[in-house]
Amino acid sequence: MGTSASIVVAHGAAGSGYRMVADALAREITSLAGDTARVDVLDAHSFGPARFAGIPDDTLWSPETVGGVVRVFSTWALPRAYRRFAEKLVETKPLAVVCTHPLPAFVAAAAVASGRLKTTVVAVSANYGTP
Structure with a gap:
């Protein structure tokens, strides 16, 4: 039977933990779904205006900082800023x-x-930062 369905596992590139969790989830979903579904791992930040590149950005954009920005702009700005990600979905x-x-x-x-x-x-908690 060929692949007919898709499941997207999406992460943000602000910190490596989100990607590691996304990769682990994708592997597990793939093993459970077999050849009945294609699993794609997408970095949502690669579809938007913000680019994160290593330790300086990870330090500046801590999970708490990114989370705060996301909460403030979630109702109107994020869907517009990341419309390419929404279009991909x-x-x-x-x-x-x-x-x-x-x-x-x-x-x-x-x-x-x-x-x-x-x-x-489905949102999976992957924030291991200190409160």
Whole structure:
């Protein structure tokens, strides 16, 4: 049986932990789904205006900082700033979007709420920062 469905595992590049968790989840989902679903790992930040490149950015953009920015702008600015990510999701038509970072979760949820995307959005806590 060929691959007919897609599942997206999305992370934010602000810190390596989000990507590591996304890769681990993708491997597990792939092993469970076998050849019935294709699993794509996407970095939501690569579709938006912000680029994160190593330790200086990881230090400046701590999980708490990024989380605060995401919460402040989640209702109106993020869906616009990351519309390329939302468009990728709409184009892919995944059965589910599993997010290890708040940013792709907010953008995917906004696409679902607007009616552009029909899928399930699952947010997995991957923030191991100190409160």
